[in-house]
Amino acid sequence: MSRETKLILCPLNLRHAKLEYNAYSEAVEMAQRRGARLIVATVIPEIESNMNVLDPKGYWERELEKFLATHPAEGVEVTPMIRRGAVHRQIVKLADEQKVDLIVMDAANPKVRDYLLGTTASHVVTHAECSVYVVR
Template sequence: MPDTTYLILCPVNLRHVKLEQRAYQEAAAMAKRRNAKLLVATVAPEMERNLNIRDSEAYWADQLNKFVSENPAAGVEVETVVRKGAVHRQIVKLADERKVDLIVMEAANPKISDYLLGTTASHVVTHAECSVYIVRG
């Protein structure tokens, strides 16, 4: 029998994690209310700016697991995923591949206050096959 668990994807930008926790907290609360699985993802850059990071995917996987363990989603099954590439494309691709029911994400880079909706969120809203819930900072 196929798995029919409701799946919520929450992309997390670990570079802004101190400023960007509202979407994660909202996604965790939604997952608990719906008895859903929470897929927490981050996207590593294709070219790492920090030359001290030798294995980008392993580094960001460690950072993502640390974030999740420091911010537990009590009573929710959580899976972490690291992708590599353009953030907006990888979020949509992951959602399509995993047949995600809902994406919960931040509205914009928290340092950019001039935009109502950031370019990543705008792309995801336009291209995702599932519903997208935008959390404003």
């Protein structure tokens, strides 16, 4: 018996979203086909590397809103979420808390043009309780 996918989590690194957002596109298509809801989340590191950002949570909330406005998910209910902490741990924690059926995420930083699975994706695949779809 196949499991029904009702909720998909797509973690998005907004620092790289201008370069590549294949996982987001794939997550939207999956949500459309399956009639699922979509959580699009970004994780802020504990220490913001850009010292010019005085309100990191507010800044990244606005950036996520801008991204979603310019990349609409037609016919899909999208919930944006911001988390703070270690990216790999926060993705797994959010998936557990929200009882996500599927995580759709990029394999690695798009600037790195190798075929290795990134450390974040590797951790999520190893520790998530739900299925994980990794997009290269």
